[in-house]
Amino acid sequence: MEHARHVVRVVLLVMVVLAVAFLARGFLVPRSYGMYGPYRYDNVREQMNVRRPAHAGPAACEQCHPDEATARKAGVHRNVSCEVCHGPFAAHVKEDGSVVTPTVDRSYTLCARCHRKVDGRPAGFPQVVLEEHVSGPVEGKVCLGCHNPHSPKL
Amino acid sequence: MPPEISGFAFPNDVHVWWSLMIVMYPYITGFVAGAFIVTSLFHLFGRTEFKPIARLAMATSFSFLLVASMPLQLHLGHPERGPLVMITPHFTSAMAGFGILYSGYLLILLLEVWFVWRPEIVLRARRSRGPKRAFYAALALGTYDIGPEALEVDHGAITLLAGIGLPAACMLHGYVGFIFGAIKANPWWSTPLMPVIFLCSAAVSGIALLMVLYQVVSKLRGGEPDQPCVSALARWLWFFLILTITLELLEIIVMAYERSESWLIISELLTTRLEFSYVTMQLIVGGLIPLILLAVVVLMNRYLHERVRNTLSTVAALLCLVQVFSMRWNIVVGGQLLSKSLRGLRAPYEPELFGREGVLMAIALLVAPFVILWIFDRVLGIDPPEKTGAASPAEPPADVPARVRSA
Amino acid sequence: MEKPPRSLPVVPDEHASAPPEPGHGRREFLANVLRLSGGALVFLAGGPAAEAGGASGKEAGEAYHWDEHSYAYLVDTSKCIGCGSCVRACAAENQVPDGFFRTWVERYVVGMERTHVDSPNGGKDGFGPIQVDFVGTKSFFVPKLCNHCRATPCIQVCPVGASYRTHDGVVLVDAERCIGCAYCVQACPYGSRFLSPLTHTAEKCTWCYHRITKGLRPACVEVCPTGTRQFGDLKRPNDPVRLAIEHDRIGVLQAHLRTEPNCYYLHLDKEVR
Numbered sequence: 001m002e003h004a005r006h007v008v009r010v011v012l013l014v015m016v017v018l019a020v021a022f023l024a025r026g027f028l029v030p031r032s033y034g035m036y037g038p039y040r041y042d043n044v045r046e047q048m049n050v051r052r053p054a055h056a057g058p059a060a061c062e063q064c065h066p067d068e069a070t071a072r073k074a075g076v077h078r079n080v081s082c083e084v085c086h087g088p089f090a091a092h093v094k095e096d097g098s099v100v101t102p103t104v105d106r107s108y109t110l111c112a113r114c115h116r117k118v119d120g121r122p123a124g125f126p127q128v129v130l131e132e133h134v135s136g137p138v139e140g141k142v143c144l145g146c147h148n149p150h151s152p153k154l
Numbered sequence: 155m156p157p158e159i160s161g162f163a164f165p166n167d168v169h170v171w172w173s174l175m176i177v178m179y180p181y182i183t184g185f186v187a188g189a190f191i192v193t194s195l196f197h198l199f200g201r202t203e204f205k206p207i208a209r210l211a212m213a214t215s216f217s218f219l220l221v222a223s224m225p226l227q228l229h230l231g232h233p234e235r236g237p238l239v240m241i242t243p244h245f246t247s248a249m250a251g252f253g254i255l256y257s258g259y260l261l262i263l264l265l266e267v268w269f270v271w272r273p274e275i276v277l278r279a280r281r282s283r284g285p286k287r288a289f290y291a292a293l294a295l296g297t298y299d300i301g302p303e304a305l306e307v308d309h310g311a312i313t314l315l316a317g318i319g320l321p322a323a324c325m326l327h328g329y330v331g332f333i334f335g336a337i338k339a340n341p342w343w344s345t346p347l348m349p350v351i352f353l354c355s356a357a358v359s360g361i362a363l364l365m366v367l368y369q370v371v372s373k374l375r376g377g378e379p380d381q382p383c384v385s386a387l388a389r390w391l392w393f394f395l396i397l398t399i400t401l402e403l404l405e406i407i408v409m410a411y412e413r414s415e416s417w418l419i420i421s422e423l424l425t426t427r428l429e430f431s432y433v434t435m436q437l438i439v440g441g442l443i444p445l446i447l448l449a450v451v452v453l454m455n456r457y458l459h460e461r462v463r464n465t466l467s468t469v470a471a472l473l474c475l476v477q478v479f480s481m482r483w484n485i486v487v488g489g490q491l492l493s494k495s496l497r498g499l500r501a502p503y504e505p506e507l508f509g510r511e512g513v514l515m516a517i518a519l520l521v522a523p524f525v526i527l528w529i530f531d532r533v534l535g536i537d538p539p540e541k542t543g544a545a546s547p548a549e550p551p552a553d554v555p556a557r558v559r560s561a
Numbered sequence: 562m563e564k565p566p567r568s569l570p571v572v573p574d575e576h577a578s579a580p581p582e583p584g585h586g587r588r589e590f591l592a593n594v595l596r597l598s599g600g601a602l603v604f605l606a607g608g609p610a611a612e613a614g615g616a617s618g619k620e621a622g623e624a625y626h627w628d629e630h631s632y633a634y635l636v637d638t639s640k641c642i643g644c645g646s647c648v649r650a651c652a653a654e655n656q657v658p659d660g661f662f663r664t665w666v667e668r669y670v671v672g673m674e675r676t677h678v679d680s681p682n683g684g685k686d687g688f689g690p691i692q693v694d695f696v697g698t699k700s701f702f703v704p705k706l707c708n709h710c711r712a713t714p715c716i717q718v719c720p721v722g723a724s725y726r727t728h729d730g731v732v733l734v735d736a737e738r739c740i741g742c743a744y745c746v747q748a749c750p751y752g753s754r755f756l757s758p759l760t761h762t763a764e765k766c767t768w769c770y771h772r773i774t775k776g777l778r779p780a781c782v783e784v785c786p787t788g789t790r791q792f793g794d795l796k797r798p799n800d801p802v803r804l805a806i807e808h809d810r811i812g813v814l815q816a817h818l819r820t821e822p823n824c825y826y827l828h829l830d831k832e833v834r
Binding site: 040121 | 625639640641642644645646650654656668669670686687688689690691697700701702722725728733735737738767769770772775780783784786787
Binding site: 161162163164165166167169171172226229230231232235236238239241242243244246247248249250252253333337338339340489490493494495496497 | 661662665667677678679680682683705714716717718719720721722723738739740741742743744746747748749750751752753754755756760761762818834
């Protein structure tokens with residue numbers, strides 16, 4: 001054994017390094033890691049509160065815009081959420097209660113997203129071939145001139 | 155701007171997340187494993203023809219291992235969080251094994267290097283003065299016993315460590331192949347052949363690197379490389395190159411023959427985006443040509459002049475290095491040019507020049523191990539001590555004659 | 562702790578609406594609504610805070626017990642009109658960086674011989690007319706998102722446990738622990754994940770976890786004008802999504818990979834991968 005002193009020393013050194021590494025690891029593992037599985041459980045709550053919901057649904061819009069809401073509910077757009085065209089609620093009513101007027105695309109492209117005749121849309125869905133629907137170039141045409149977006153008639 | 159797509163790719167599927175660094179990573183790890191296989195051929199399997207390069211091989215393996223984790227760190231979105239792989243390893247992930255395997259292998263190799271070079275460390279500690287002496291004394295852990303009995307103990311330790319080290323080296327690299335081979339989402343990666351191919355090509359790259367290194371080091375030292383050693387290297391290189399190319403072709407041929415749903419897009423990938431790097435570089439320049447050159451060296455060994463043998467095998471080795479790099483590139487990058495929609499290919503990937511994951515960084519990563527090797531040589535001396543005129547106790551403990559003499 | 566919110570306009574049902582609190586302006590009320598629904602008054606069953614909050618309140622937004630839910634998503638591809646509202650809503654709701662997608666819409670034009678697929682900007686700006694150089698006999702849109710698989714390849718490969726599946730069936734990424742190795746991005750067969758250029762961590766659809774845990778629907782479902790996208794809770798016996806999964810002929814994407822998706826598709830074509 002007397003000729004294996006260096007072996008004993010190197011083995012001791014390795015064991016010390018491993019022990020230090022193991023102890024250090026104990027301090028570095030997050031508190032809630034492993035509570036329910038190999039992940040940090042606290043993150044679940046962080047994810048729940050990552051930001052305030054931006055979309056609030058038509059019921060929220062109705063609070064201030066009852067006329068539009070009533071018209072929408074009676075018409076064919078009753079299943080189209082206000083936020084589809086007007087953008088998310090949170091961009092309109094800020095967290096501190098202040099109101100920003102959202103910019104709404106009033107050109108034909110807004111309506112064309114759903115109603116332009118395009119390959120892929122279900123056959124029963126109301127669609128128009130823009131070039132046949134209007135006379136002259138499509139650019140610059142305003143659907144809203146004839147159709148009421150909140151309760152369009154066909 | 156999103157890159158140009160032919161066909162249809164999933165909209166998130168147009169980025170090459172695994173950059174040049176992930177090409178470098180298996181390339182460098184391959185050298186670690188390959189060089190270790192060569193020293194094991196001597197230390198474990200008694201192939202004495204490798205004695206002249208056994209130490210060089212071990213030092214090379216060690217130098218590349220110190221760099222091997224760098225490209226991984228560099229490619230991470232959050233390099234500072236890299237240690238999490240060790241702190242909270244998630245063991246269902248092939249990548250979590252990396253931390254454990256890498257550090258385990260590093261430990262084994264460190265110990266083996268220490269035991270092999272211990273007589274040298276002790277001699278230098280005795281010879282030097284002042285801070286230099288303190289440095290070597292610390293390296294020697296304060297014990298200067300290099301008597302025959304102590305060397306006998308060292309020899310046992312080295313054999314044991316080599317015995318653990320060889321499977322560890324193979325696993326370290328086989329596991330790199332597993333990282334790709336076990337991704338069922340990507341048909342260009344997902345094959346059980348992948349770890350085997352990676353392992354064989356690691357041996358190719360390691361042996362090829364040692365061949366080149368041995369030639370260069372011999373020239374630098376003003377000597378000639380030992381011809382039986384060169385022949386042996388060429389023979390093993392040839393063997394592993396045959397294995398590698400066979401497996402690489404088998405992978406493609408099976409896919410084509412099975413007419414799997416992914417073959418349409420993979421054949422398009424190989425003939426368009428990867429035509430140069432796969433067909434030209436990996437199969438012909440880096441595959442077929444060195445195969446022929448090495449066949450000449452091996453089959454006509456007796457008739458070759460020294461200089462012809464040296465030149466042929468060095469050229470073949472350099473081409474093999476190109477082959478292995480192309481193979482890494484084609485796997486890593488090729489797999490990302492292909493969308494998982496299996497309907498589209500991305501425009502070819504061109505790595506940036508500067509930056510964390512750029513070409514210059516890749517070159518720096520390739521140069522770094524040689525700098526480490528040079529430092530290693532200055533500090534410990536790679537060559538067997540008998541050449542530098544040291545006393546007989548400093549002979550490599552694994553050396554059979556040394557043991558006979560001391561007995 | 563503040564007073565618990567009395568009620569929230571969380572049910573996007575047309576009839577459900579809460580009366581404004583007396584003495585407050587409507588705008589203030591609405592702002593409060595959002596603040597509270599985004600606030601911290603949420604507890605998880607078994608969590609350290611659960612005892613503190615008590616198990617009393619079950620109103621949306623006050624207490625949330627993840628073992629009481631098991632979410633599923635249903636896409637009826639025959640209804641999709643490719644308007645892209647869902648993609649825009651998702652981007653606005655989750656601040657998704659441009660050029661990356663937590664959800665997207667694909668268009669298929671299929672003929673007897675060939676198939677053409679496109680998804681310009683993920684369908685975010687809608688779809689325009691298309692010319693294909695073969696005879697297309699059918700065409701349809703397919704919305705895509707994370708499938709929230711039960712046997713996820715992405716969680717499996719995460720080396721640090723940054724990605725996980727919650728008890729209510731949502732696959733999430735812990736952005737504080739993600740090292741940005743992109744292994745999960747490679748492992749997802751659906752292309753649902755990406756590395757955010759802003760945070761350099763993996764990002765993906767969360768089914769709007771900050772919404773659904775307050776009783777709201779994911780933003781994409783909320784804005785879908787045709788009912789293509791539906792979100793349900795399998796632990797509710799008469800949930801429409803649950804009924805559809807139980808009784809209709811449904812498909813999942815890339816079923817051969819056995820990832821066991823929790824997104825189900827009605828009227829799925831064989832060309833869709």
